[in-house]
Amino acid sequence: MIIGLTGGIGSGKTTVANLFLEFDNVAVYFADVEAKNLMNTSSTIKSKITKAFGKESYINNQLNRSFISNLVFRDKDKLQILNTIVHPEVKKHFQNFIINNQDKKYIIYENAILFESKSNLICDFIISVFVDVNTRIKRVLLRDKFTREEAKSRIKSQWLEDKKVLQSNYLITNYDISKTKNQVKRIHNILTKKAV
Numbered sequence: 001m002i003i004g005l006t007g008g009i010g011s012g013k014t015t016v017a018n019l020f021l022e023f024d025n026v027a028v029y030f031a032d033v034e035a036k037n038l039m040n041t042s043s044t045i046k047s048k049i050t051k052a053f054g055k056e057s058y059i060n061n062q063l064n065r066s067f068i069s070n071l072v073f074r075d076k077d078k079l080q081i082l083n084t085i086v087h088p089e090v091k092k093h094f095q096n097f098i099i100n101n102q103d104k105k106y107i108i109y110e111n112a113i114l115f116e117s118k119s120n121l122i123c124d125f126i127i128s129v130f131v132d133v134n135t136r137i138k139r140v141l142l143r144d145k146f147t148r149e150e151a152k153s154r155i156k157s158q159w160l161e162d163k164k165v166l167q168s169n170y171l172i173t174n175y176d177i178s179k180t181k182n183q184v185k186r187i188h189n190i191l192t193k194k195a196v
């Protein structure tokens with residue numbers, strides 16, 4: 001059983017995904033982490049990115065993230081090009097992860113842009129993590145070196161939260177972390193029964 005776990009930047013998906021990782025028999029795939037690894041290791045992705053965005057895309061064989069983010073979060077067409085290069089490879093990589101984790105009760109697929117990349121289509125159920133946009137911006141500014149404008153430009157490149165929540169099966173509101181943990185336990189109990 002594949003469970004999509006999504007939410008906009010700074011909503012707390014990774015925090016929630018790590019809570020699911022504490023249960024036995026649950027595997028978690030962190031799509032953004034794997035995408036970043038693949039962008040540095042896959043020769044297919046590297047040559048396509050270099051062709052699309054130029055040689056400056058890589059420094060010492062590592063993705064030049066500030067260069068790419070300055071391009072793609074200001075220009076929807078460029079973001080679309082990047083997504084078209086990266087996402088098919090992530091999807092292939094995830095298929096292998098599924099094969100290697102067939103013994104698990106269920107697999108959590110954590111992805112900031114689950115709906116935007118149409119990865120919701122491979123999920124049996126979807127969980128959205130939600131906090132209001134001002135809280136998200138505050139948390140992102142605390143966590144990253146982003147400016148407020150950089151955080152906002154990423155938010156603009158993602159779907160509105162309402163649209164995601166309406167298409168989700170479960171909602172986790174992530175303010176007080178102890179309440180978040182209770183919601184995770186409740187959903188885990190439901191999913192464990194469904195997986196039998």
Ligand SMILES: CC(C)(COP(=O)(O)OP(=O)(O)OC[C@H]1O[C@@H](n2cnc3c(N)ncnc32)[C@H](O)[C@@H]1O)[C@@H](O)C(=O)NCCC(=O)NCCS
Binds near residue numbers: 008039068
């Ligand atoms: C564009 C890149 C190089 C910018 O790197 P940078 O270090 O500045 O930001 P970082 O990776 O920490 O991303 C911050 C947040 O931006 C959002 N974000 C990342 N990629 C995307 C995207 N393709 N579309 C919309 N939002 C995105 C996520 O909420 C993410 O947590 C990087 O985000 C990237 O490699 N993105 C492509 C991989 C991808 O699509 N990941 C999303 C899930 S597969």
Ligand SMILES: Nc1ncnc2c1ncn2[C@@H]1O[C@H](COP(=O)(O)OP(=O)(O)OP(=O)(O)O)[C@@H](O)[C@H]1O
Binds near residue numbers: 139
């Ligand atoms: N309930 C909470 N209370 C306070 N801070 C929190 C809470 N949940 C998460 N955070 C913090 O908020 C920040 C964003 O959380 P997290 O990295 O889990 O979000 P995310 O949705 O995965 O973001 P991104 O899309 O950018 O990867 C982190 O610094 C995290 O420690």
